[in-house]
Amino acid sequence: MSRxxxxxxxxxxxxxxxxMLTNVDVGLVVLDSAYCIQMWNRFMHDHSGKSDLQVKGMxxxxxxxxxxxxWFKHKIDSVFLLKSRAFSTWEQRPYLFRFKNYRPITGTExxxxxxxxxxxxxxxxxxxxxxxxxxYDVTDVATxxxxxxxxxxxxxxxxxxxxxxxxxxxxxxxxxxxxxxxRCMRYKHVSSxxxxxxDHFKSVNDTFGHQAGDEVIRQTAKTLKDMVRxxxxxxxxxxxxxxxxxxxxxADNALIFAERLRKRIEALKVSYEGKPIPFTVSIGICEFSxxxxxxxxxxxxxDQALYQSKEGxxxxxxxxxxS
Numbered sequence: 001m002s003r004x005x006x007x008x009x010x011x012x013x014x015x016x017x018x019x020m021l022t023n024v025d026v027g028l029v030v031l032d033s034a035y036c037i038q039m040w041n042r043f044m045h046d047h048s049g050k051s052d053l054q055v056k057g058m059x060x061x062x063x064x065x066x067x068x069x070x071w072f073k074h075k076i077d078s079v080f081l082l083k084s085r086a087f088s089t090w091e092q093r094p095y096l097f098r099f100k101n102y103r104p105i106t107g108t109e110x111x112x113x114x115x116x117x118x119x120x121x122x123x124x125x126x127x128x129x130x131x132x133x134x135x136y137d138v139t140d141v142a143t144x145x146x147x148x149x150x151x152x153x154x155x156x157x158x159x160x161x162x163x164x165x166x167x168x169x170x171x172x173x174x175x176x177x178x179x180x181x182x183r184c185m186r187y188k189h190v191s192s193x194x195x196x197x198x199d200h201f202k203s204v205n206d207t208f209g210h211q212a213g214d215e216v217i218r219q220t221a222k223t224l225k226d227m228v229r230x231x232x233x234x235x236x237x238x239x240x241x242x243x244x245x246x247x248x249x250x251a252d253n254a255l256i257f258a259e260r261l262r263k264r265i266e267a268l269k270v271s272y273e274g275k276p277i278p279f280t281v282s283i284g285i286c287e288f289s290x291x292x293x294x295x296x297x298x299x300x301x302x303d304q305a306l307y308q309s310k311e312g313x314x315x316x317x318x319x320x321x322x323s
Contacts, residue, residue, distance in 0.1 A: 027097070027114075027135030030121070033080060035060050035073065038130060047099040047112070066098045079118045079131050088116040090142045101139050113142035162236040164214060165221030173235030174295075177245055180233070181295035184288045189247070192254035193302040196261070196283035197241040199314040204279060212272035213240075216279055219270045227261055243299070251287035251319045258283045258317040266315065280315035282306060289322040297322070 027047070030039035036059055040052040048063075055063050060072075071093075075086045088096060090113040099112040115138050121130040160172035168176070177193075184191050198204070198220060205213040217240060224242060228234050233245040246254050262281055270277045284305030292298050305320035312318065 025137075027133075027137075029060070029133040029135070031060060031076065031131050031133060033129060035076065037063065043135070044097075048097065064097055067096060068093075072096075075118060076131055079120050080128050083120045083122070083128050085120070086118040088114075088118075090115055090138050094142075096135065109139055109143055112137050113139045164217060165236050167221050167225065167242070168233065168235035170235065170238060173233055173243060173245070176233050177243075177299070178295045180245055180247060181288070181292075181298060185290060188290065189288070190250045191288045192246045192249045192251050192285055193288075193298050194244040194246060194254055194258055194283060194285050195237065195241065195299070195302040195306045196258070196281045197237075197239075197306065199280045199282055199310075201240040201279075204277060208272055208275060208277055212275075212277060215272050216240075216270055216277055219268055220265055220281065223265055223268065224261065227257070227264070243302075251285055251321075254285045254287070255317060255319060258285055262315065262317060282309035282314045283317040284309055285317065285319045286322065287319070292322055 024041070025043060027043045028039065028041040029037060029044060032038055036057055037055045038057075040050075040055050045051050050063065061067055061069050075088065078084075079086050095111055095114045096116050097114065099114075101109045101112045115136040117134040117136075119132040119134065120128040121132050123129055160168055162169040167173075180191065183189065198216060201213065201216070204216055220240075220242070221234075221236065224234050224244065228244060231247050233247075235243050237243045246257065249257070262283055266280050268279075270279070284302045284307070286298060286301035286305055288298060292301075301320045301322050305318045308318040308320065309316045
């Protein structure tokens with residue numbers, strides 16, 4: 001093969017390589033040590049609206065002001081210094097360049113999610129004078145993972161939530177209750193358990209119907225949710241009965257909370273099909289004691305206090321001490 005033929009093959013190979021780099025569906029940017037752009041492929045042109053001629057020789061921070069300068073320089077400098085690759089994922093930083101997302105499947109996302117790889121480009125003498133930056137559009141992957149995370153979170157919430165009231169279901173709150181009992185026993189914390197139920201609930205169902213009864217339960221649960229603190233554990237015991245764990249709360253303070261709750265529920269104006277449904281609740285409280293053998297006993301003592309409220313005429317609160 002003649003010299004001219006060799007040169008032609010080398011030129012053809014170089015042309016083929018440059019055509020591939022220009023048209024590949026990955027962003028390709030070559031930067032020098034001053035962070036100035038030396039190469040810019042079609043992917044970058046199409047998504048930024050800026051041609052290779054417009055950006056060549058310019059600082060990447062002037063072309064893209066949104067690029068976090070201190071973070072980016074730290075990344076690129078490590079590639080120059082260590083002569084090894086650096087990476088950035090969408091989970092660490094959603095994007096490096098603020099490109100619009102045009103993919104129809106992930107049309108709910110406004111911005112393209114990106115992974116980035118920063119590669120040292122060696123010269124013939126082994127020095128690194130340039131860094132190649134590869135930008136991957138991972139919007140599909142990111143969106144799918146975000147959706148999966150959202151669905152898993154919803155499933156977790158559903159597994160511990162009572163459907164009618166949106167309070168914690170019995171399985172979850174009782175498990176949490178046991179953990180709080182163990183914590184109180186270990187650290188000698190003062191906390192209180194509160195149980196209450198809707199007075200004459202059977203009469204509500206018999207008079208207005210079960211759907212009306214469900215509405216009364218929902219409104220009671222909503223009132224409870226509006227009043228508890230983030231640290232409290234409100235749950236549905238079953239039927240028309242509810243439970244609340246009040247951490248770091250002595251019985252006297254629990255009584256203040258209980259009375260506010262009782263009066264607010266008594267003042268509720270619940271109606272079904274235009275018919276008003278007056279109702280009240282009875283409440284029982286028990287403060288934690290180190291003498292209690294288990295969390296079940298704690299709940300039982302609060303239930304006994306609730307029974308006293310029922311026996312005493314309903315629509316009231318009683319406290320039961322463990323001895």
